Amino acid sequence: MFKKLIKNIAISAVIVPVIAGSALAAYPDKPIKMLIGYAPGSSTDIVGRMVANDLSIALKQPIIVENRGGAAGSLAADAVAKSIPDGYTILFAQNGLAINVAANPKLPFNGQKDLLPVVGVAATPHILIVNNNSNAKNVAELIAMLKAEPGKLSFGSSGIGNSDHMAGELFLATTGTQAIHIPYKGGSPAATDLVGGQIDFYFAGMPVGLPLYKGEKVRALAVTSKARFSGAPELVAIQEAGVKGYEMALWQGMFVPSGTPNNIVHALNNSVLKVLDTPEMKERFQKAGVQIAPMNTQQFTDLYNTEIARWKVVIEKSKIKLD
Missing domain, CATH: 3.40.190.10 (Periplasmic binding protein-like II)
Structure with a gap:
């Protein structure tokens, strides 16, 4: 289940090896565009903008956030999937992306081939x-x-x-x-x-x-978590309220187009993980009611693929209509 996927993330999200100085020096050398497939003020928008703010400081380049809502985030995902894989167009998405990929084989992009998970940020x-x-x-x-x-x-x-x-x-x-x-x-x-x-x-x-x-x-x-949430411990979990087996979390993270050079993926991964580990960011996440869950590239890729497989089963078994 979802909890098992992330239970060791906090201790195992190892910073990947530092890229040679010459490679990092070339990226980024101009503003980066971050697409968010949801409206301003949405949960994913709030978290994405917090990350973009501190990441722009860490990378010493502006990160221009663009909300491109529609089709459960697929419009933004499609735009990023078809963009130049140079690290200057990134996607901040949530598990709605995995759900959409699981449910809709007619998407204009291949969710597992055209997009590359970079770093996980939160699971709330x-x-x-x-x-x-x-x-x-x-x-x-x-x-x-x-x-x-x-x-x-x-x-x-x-x-x-x-x-x-x-x-x-x-x-x-x-x-x-x-x-x-x-x-x-x-x-x-x-x-x-x-x-x-x-x-x-x-x-x-x-x-x-x-x-x-x-x-x-x-x-x-x-x-909706299996256990109570630390941001509001007085509230019961739905399972605790008698709905056995119910568990759901909103995870969020960053993607780039497939084909993006490894040194750029590593640079983004390293920088985001460092930003998430600062006391300032942890405090902002806590105030926003967001549960931080830093995941390196491999961990986030594993979570993404597992969630796609999970929702294919859930949608088919429950006959949930997504149209």
């Missing part, structure tokens, strides 16, 4: 939130409401096939319930409608949902 549970006026005070009551009115309640997501969408679909499949999926163009608008009562529940990313919960703008029922 979602937070299950409802409106403050909801009759659901806990997970059991939400399940009871769903069973009482099959297909009547609605849940939001940042887009079809994204991690928050699949967290909801996995919950419905595991509990044997039905609900209407309402996709949005990002996590922030989904959360806004949850606060306003337009949707009934939402498996929000922590950077979006945790501040709303802490600010008492929504009611939080649980987190």
Whole structure:
């Protein structure tokens, strides 16, 4: 399961060997573009911009962040996959990419051949939130409401096939319930409608949902990790609330086009891992409710490929519709 994949990451994310000075000196020598396939203010956007800010300082070059939303992040992924493999166009993505690759064989790019995982950054549970006026005070009551009115309640997501969408679909499949999926163009608008009562529940990313919960703008029922989340230890895990076998995390990391020279991949990997290891970044991640999970290139590649295989099985078995 996901937890087993990352349990040793913190101690095994070894910095790869330093590249010869002459090779590193040539990269980067101009601004870098980072594409994020989700709307500004989404969980992946928040984390990606934090990384871009400190990485630009470490590399001594501007990193220009461009939000190119749509198709569950695939528009941005496609643009990066087809870009020149010179390290000047990078993708900051989440596990929605692996889900999309698993579910859609007709993507305009090959998710395992055209993109190269560089470095893993975070692996954070979602937070299950409802409106403050909801009759659901806990997970059991939400399940009871769903069973009482099959297909009547609605849940939001940042887009079809994204991690928050699949967290909801996995919950419905595991509990044997039905609900209407309402996709949005990002996590922030989904959360806004949850606060306003337009949707009934939402498996929000922590950077979006945790501040709303802490600010008492929504009611939080649980987190999607196997165990409780350190950023909100008072909240039960969904498994703890009685939904056996349920586990979901939002992982995020960096990709480049396949064919990018090894020295550039190593330079990006080294720099990001060093940035993640600073007290300043750790503090910012903690405040944002993000669980840092540094992964070197091999570890992140293993996670990416394992997640693709996992979701192929889940989607087929659960007959989850992603169209």
